[in-house]
Amino acid sequence: MQHTFFVLKRTVLVGLVFLLSSCALEPWVKPYERDNLADPIMKLSRDAISQNYMHHVYQAREAGRGAEGGSGGGCGCN
Amino acid sequence: MITYSLTGQSAVLPEDRSDAMYHKYEGGGMVIDGPSVLVRKSFLEKFSASANYYVDNVSAASIDVLANASPYIEKRQEYSLGLDYLINKTTVSTSYTNSKENDYLANTAYFGISQDFFGDLSTLSIGYSRGWDSVMKTGDPDFEEFADRQNYKLDWTQVITKNWIASLGLETVTDQGYLNNPYRVVRYLDPTEGRGFRYQTEVYPETRTSTAVSLRSMYYLPYRASIKFEARTYSDTWDISASNYEFAYIHPYGDHWIIEGKYRLYDQTQAEFYRDLIDPLNNEQNTEFVARDKEMSAFSDYSVGLGVSYEREFKTTGFFKKFSVNLFVDYFQFDFENFRNVLVHDTNPGEYAVGSEPLYAYDATVTRFYFSIWY
Known part of the structure; x- marks a missing residue:
């Protein structure tokens, strides 16, 4: 549990630092410069249904788990 | 999955779309296939609802099953809202x-909560999930155990340049309760047995806490194509350390096709209580917790994948906007460092001494075929 609280504390601190700093910075990539970023080939995950399935494939066969991106909290499907 | 506009608008809801997928995993004596249907629709301008139905039809004759049980067929169904x-x-x-x-x-x-800031160049997401599992055992109606799971996650997604976006992820998972697979067994040296060893039920610790940190990055090339890089490091209180790396290249072809190729590497160390073979007289091996799950052993795997998508917009301005058809095939190779193939005692009797069996390895093919429609 101590490990969990440490991670939580670190998480909250990182979040607060970024939220507080956000008021002071100008965006360095202007809205009219974001065409390439908006291209579908630049999505970290194009299709949730496909991504979720691959996470399931990995989690069922590898001990590593977590931080795969996307929402949700695992399927509990050993 | 939360989707954010990167075109200067504020955060947006996920796209209205539906997907229907057929998936299949085949390898190591296992065939698992089935459908998955995901439907998402926004309403009242501020809400988006989603529903997912997923099925695994399992036909199991893996090495774990063949070594001490009979092949079986079962079905898993999953509903999400x-x-x-x-x-x-x-x-x-x-x-x-x-x-x-x-x-x-x-x-x-x-x-979970997500927040855009830095002029929508950054997105911070924090999530928490809680799971309640009940573990039963076929053939033993009195067996029922429980496990609780908690996930804490943080994702920070950052636009770095007009061609580069990256995401840093952190996730801690804690499990408590019955974490065994009740069918899995460990093997003990036993000269009185015909094969020279006997099996006994595994004993896992009742708690596990893990932390994973990942970095994912997409880069837009000077021509219309992108490269993806992912890296993750993992460790847990069972002494398992793991890392994986993935590299992908995404290349559009013409106006309607997208081709994708990827390579992924994974490796892990063993759980502290993993044993391939236990000498009951050796106190260093015959410990309180013992497991012989191959997923708890030291191993590595790699996979190569190829995918193709065909996407087309509807010409008429009706309810549906566009559709896509997608096929992805991944080939996996697993190589175990200290999980031995005990099946050789049945296929090649007397050829291998106990504890000197060849190391186990297998390959697998994963197929995803799905249709998506936007509205």
């Missing part, structure tokens, strides 16, 4: 998932 609420640059997400098979029930609730 989700709701996202958008208010200014903040999205609040919640979901509930129920997974059911004849000997395992799992319920998971998720709550």
